Amino acid sequence: MVAPTPDGKVIDAGDVWSISGRQPPEAVAAAGLGAQRQAITDGLAHLLRLGDNQRRDWLDRRQPASSARVNWWLYLLLVIDQVLGDQPGRRADWVELKLWLLRQGQARGVLTRAESAEKVAYFAADMRRAGAELPDLLPSADDIVRACLDAIPVGRDQVPMLDARRDLHGLDPTQIRLSRLAKNLINAAQWHLDEVQDERLADQLSKWIAVKPSLV
Structure with a gap:
């Protein structure tokens, strides 16, 4: 969606306001890889047999x-x-590899801290919904929620919010990005609230969930 006219100091005419699609970014990325796709698939199967250094x-x-x-x-x-859907018998091996790649992606600067935390949260939730009981591989709900909350760069008292006195016109692009980042991380962490053992951590997440409707 592109703004046809300027909107105060928030956005100029011709600026991209939002990007959405029916496919996740991973699927869109695949379209540009062409002949590399089979080599990548074969390479990942090879990685299952290797140690971390290799x-x-x-x-x-x-x-x-x-x-x-x-x-x-x-x-x-x-x-x-x-x-993972095609080889349920090797689910544990593939889950371990994906979690390792997510950690490597963050360590190498390909994924931000927030992106890594969000992807781990959704991946773990998907695995548990699929009935994958992998306590030795999947991070605990406490670790997942803590990583998501730690990735929010501002506290609840600082995060830009919308209220009766302020709408998007009152937020600059940086504030909008911060608010949306917080909302995305809370959405991901929320799937694990019922499994959190640390009461203080669960309370922190619940308080963030309470303000989520005011985030961009």
Whole structure:
């Protein structure tokens, strides 16, 4: 969606206001990889048999230049999601590999701290909904929620919110991004609230959930 006219100091005419689509970014990324897709699929199957050092060497040799790196990593994650449905007998191996890749993606600067926390939260929720009982692999609800909350760069008393006295016209682009980032992380963490053991952590998340309707 592109703004046809300027909107005060928030957005100029011709600026992109939002981007949405029927497919996740991982699927869109796949379209530009062409013949690389089979090689990536085969490479991921090879990674299952390797230790951490050999896996890191594999990534060092194969990840593309920075301009294409994000899409390449997104496609790695998409392939694992697809294989998880096709190879339930090796579910634990693929789950371990995806979690390892998410950690590596953050360590290498491909994924931000917030993106990594959000993806782990949704992935763990998907696995549990699918009946995958993998307590030795999947992070605990406490770890997931804590990672999501820690990735919010501002506290509840600082996060930009909409209320009866202020709408989007009163927020600059940086404030809008901060508010949306907080909302995305709360949405991801919320799936795990019922399983959180730390009462203080559960209370923190509940308070964030309470203000979520006021976030952008």
